[in-house]
Amino acid sequence: MKKRLLSLLLVTLACVMAVSAQGRRGLRINEVMIVNDSTSVVDDFGQYSAWIELYNSTFAPLEISSVFLTNDRNNNTLYPVPLGDVNTEIPSRQHILFWADGEPNKGTFHTNFTFTPGEDNYIAIYDANGLSLIDEIVVPGNLLPGQSYARKADGEGGINNPDDWEVRDGSEAHYITPSSNNIIKSTNNKVDSFAEHDPHGFAMAVMAMCIVFTALLVLSICFYIINSIGASISRKRKVQALAGDSDEIEDHHHEQDSGEVIAAITAALAEHLDAHDRESTVLTINKVRRAYSPWSSKIYSLRELPRR
Amino acid sequence: MFSEFLLQNLQEFWHLTGFYNATWQHLVMLVVGLFFIWLAIKKNFEPMLLVPIGFGILIGNVPFNTTAGLEIGIYEEGSVLNILYNGVSAGWYPPLIFLGIGAMTDFSALIANPKLMLIGAAAQFGIFGAYMVALLLGFAPDQAGAIAIIGGADGPTAIFLSSKLAPNLMGAIAVSAYSYMALVPVIQPPLMRLLTTKNERVIKMKPARAVSQNEKIIFPIVGMILTCFVVPSGLPLLGMLFFGNLLRECGVTNRLAKTASNALTDIVTILLGMTVGASTQASEFLTSETIRIFLLGFMAFVIASASGVLFVKLFNLFLPKSKKINPLIGNAGVSAVPMSARISNNLGLEYDPSNYLLMHAMGPNVAGVIGSAVAAGVLLGFLA
Numbered sequence: 001m002k003k004r005l006l007s008l009l010l011v012t013l014a015c016v017m018a019v020s021a022q023g024r025r026g027l028r029i030n031e032v033m034i035v036n037d038s039t040s041v042v043d044d045f046g047q048y049s050a051w052i053e054l055y056n057s058t059f060a061p062l063e064i065s066s067v068f069l070t071n072d073r074n075n076n077t078l079y080p081v082p083l084g085d086v087n088t089e090i091p092s093r094q095h096i097l098f099w100a101d102g103e104p105n106k107g108t109f110h111t112n113f114t115f116t117p118g119e120d121n122y123i124a125i126y127d128a129n130g131l132s133l134i135d136e137i138v139v140p141g142n143l144l145p146g147q148s149y150a151r152k153a154d155g156e157g158g159i160n161n162p163d164d165w166e167v168r169d170g171s172e173a174h175y176i177t178p179s180s181n182n183i184i185k186s187t188n189n190k191v192d193s194f195a196e197h198d199p200h201g202f203a204m205a206v207m208a209m210c211i212v213f214t215a216l217l218v219l220s221i222c223f224y225i226i227n228s229i230g231a232s233i234s235r236k237r238k239v240q241a242l243a244g245d246s247d248e249i250e251d252h253h254h255e256q257d258s259g260e261v262i263a264a265i266t267a268a269l270a271e272h273l274d275a276h277d278r279e280s281t282v283l284t285i286n287k288v289r290r291a292y293s294p295w296s297s298k299i300y301s302l303r304e305l306p307r308r
Numbered sequence: 309m310f311s312e313f314l315l316q317n318l319q320e321f322w323h324l325t326g327f328y329n330a331t332w333q334h335l336v337m338l339v340v341g342l343f344f345i346w347l348a349i350k351k352n353f354e355p356m357l358l359v360p361i362g363f364g365i366l367i368g369n370v371p372f373n374t375t376a377g378l379e380i381g382i383y384e385e386g387s388v389l390n391i392l393y394n395g396v397s398a399g400w401y402p403p404l405i406f407l408g409i410g411a412m413t414d415f416s417a418l419i420a421n422p423k424l425m426l427i428g429a430a431a432q433f434g435i436f437g438a439y440m441v442a443l444l445l446g447f448a449p450d451q452a453g454a455i456a457i458i459g460g461a462d463g464p465t466a467i468f469l470s471s472k473l474a475p476n477l478m479g480a481i482a483v484s485a486y487s488y489m490a491l492v493p494v495i496q497p498p499l500m501r502l503l504t505t506k507n508e509r510v511i512k513m514k515p516a517r518a519v520s521q522n523e524k525i526i527f528p529i530v531g532m533i534l535t536c537f538v539v540p541s542g543l544p545l546l547g548m549l550f551f552g553n554l555l556r557e558c559g560v561t562n563r564l565a566k567t568a569s570n571a572l573t574d575i576v577t578i579l580l581g582m583t584v585g586a587s588t589q590a591s592e593f594l595t596s597e598t599i600r601i602f603l604l605g606f607m608a609f610v611i612a613s614a615s616g617v618l619f620v621k622l623f624n625l626f627l628p629k630s631k632k633i634n635p636l637i638g639n640a641g642v643s644a645v646p647m648s649a650r651i652s653n654n655l656g657l658e659y660d661p662s663n664y665l666l667m668h669a670m671g672p673n674v675a676g677v678i679g680s681a682v683a684a685g686v687l688l689g690f691l692a
Binding site for chain 1: 418419420422423425426428429430432433435436437439440442443444448449450452453515520522523526527530531534535538539675678679682683686687690691692
């Protein structure tokens with residue numbers, strides 16, 4: 001009963017953890033434009049509306065239907081992202097754009113709220129339960145028309161941390177990127193960094209060898225410890241089996257008879273004496289009872305039942 | 309009119325045939341494929357790998373009209389070969405092979421003598437030595453990493469890493485890795501003789517102690533957790549390796565272990581070998597880069613084997629006389645299991661017919677499998 005309870009608890013815990021891991025924690029508000037002054041993008045209706053760019057910072061597709069978008073601190077569930085639209089699944093490391101035009105009848109990606117230019121605008125995303133905050137940001141009120149407020153690097157940084165954000169005015173250094181990466185990468189930064197700082201590969205060789213040695217050294221040490229624990233347990237058992245004659249065990253331990261020596265002695269005994277050693281093993285035969293059920297009879301042939 | 313129609317169709321058909329589309333590069337690759345098959349059948353060099361790869365090279369280099377949209381080429385999306393090739397390009401065949409390797413491998417020698425793990429680590433220097441030379445030859449760091457992994461002497465790891473770091477070089481890297489694995493009996497013995505003295509070659513090591521089943525069960529669990537905590541990017545390979553080993557050792561999943569080590573491994577080996585071979589299409593394969601990859605692969609292999617032997621010699625300086633290790637087992641630090649361990653054994657017997665090194669060499673040999681997977685994880689973590 002206790003085992004069952006424990007198993008149930010473990011399974012429940014695993015399920016809870018899995019559900020938590022599958023949540024939308026990786027969803028990020030990535031870039032926002034409060035006043036779209038016709039220098040930015042238009043929606044499907046040709047309107048220049050304010051927009052919010054969301055970013056899936058995980059490496060798996062993210063379904064965001066039933067997530068809540070809001071600009072009201074007192075109302076977490078202001079705009080629920082509708083169900084049933086295939087476009088609400090954001091591919092890994094990709095973006096999606098919402099139009100904050102207060103016209104939800106125009107479609108899934110048009111929110112029922114708008115922003116107030118010239119004032120600080122609060123934006124938040126809440127999970128489907130309406131309670132768990134996923135991300136929030138306060139867009140400063142001094143943003144000019146046509147300027148956006150964006151994360152410096154896509155999806156990176158904390159929640160509501162202005163240090164991770166910057167104002168973008170569309171200039172060469174601060175381009176505005178609705179539905180696109182805030183930083184456009186043409187190459188792999190890691191590779192570039194190694195090519196620049198470690199052109200001969202010496203640093204890589206030293207670091208990598210240290211890591212490989214560390215991994216195997218840790219494993220090796222761990223098994224030395226397990227070996228000694230195992231040896232100690234086995235010694236205790238032998239002492240118990242020989243009714244506490246620890247000296248005999250000690251002597252035997254020091255002899256370290258190898259398998260080859262034992263095999264040679266056994267072979268010699270068998271050859272010359274035709275003798276058999278007396279086994280101390282006790283063989284117990286228990287009848288295995290398994291309640292028959294037509295529902296489970298086939299299962300018996302597919303898997304073994306756990307031992308009690 | 310009818311004859312014109314007939315001629316036109318026959319002419320179109322002629323343009324589709326291999327005879328019409330053949331180039332000298334195709335013929336060279338067909339000869340390479342036949343050479344691999346000959347090596348496998350006549351010389352018995354890793355036949356399980358070289359027959360599928362060799363025949364795959366033949367399949368991949370049958371000339372055809374690539375503009376006809378026949379959907380038969382391995383690189384044509386939706387073709388049968390392309391679907392089979394997904395296991396290579398997306399990198400899911402190698403972890404399945406590792407599952408089988410785990411289910412086949414007995415880690416007892418390593419558990420009984422954990423210090424042998426360090427030999428497996430030392431041999432990985434071949435990878436990073438080759439990485440440095442590859443950079444010198446002008447390869448980019450990610451390409452250099454993918455090529456250098458050949459030094460691990462582990463085909464699935466080489467395929468896995470190259471599919472992530474340098475997919476365009478994967479065919480050459482895989483063929484190179486498997487070729488050198490097949491040539492282990494040719495490459496390693498002279499090197500081992502060169503780096504050891506007569507006295508060192510006859511060092512007798514104490515027989516390994518018996519390992520309890522509990523230790524064998526704990527090993528894959530602790531091994532997976534520790535190594536993957538250090539190098540999470542090695543998770544696909546290490547996770548499957550240790551999982552396969554747990555299936556083998558736990559004693560209650562014999563059927564699963566048997567399937568993983570027999571049927572599953574055989575199926576994946578067939579598909580992997582054949583598709584890797586077929587991916588060596590002449591246009592992609594016959595380049596100067598391939599020659600450089602083969603040279604680097606050879607060098608990586610030599611450095612790896614030498615580092616294992618030299619490390620044992622260095623290690624012996626710190627060990628008491630009764631616990632000295634025979635440096636002939638150092639070559640087994642590369643993960644060509646069990647070929648390189650057999651070579652240690654054969655060479656040991658050559659100098660002392662009563663000195664059986666096989667079980668001692670199996671320790672570094674399986675440590676090499678873990679080490680090369682860890683090294684691949686490190687390269688992936690740094691460069692992907």
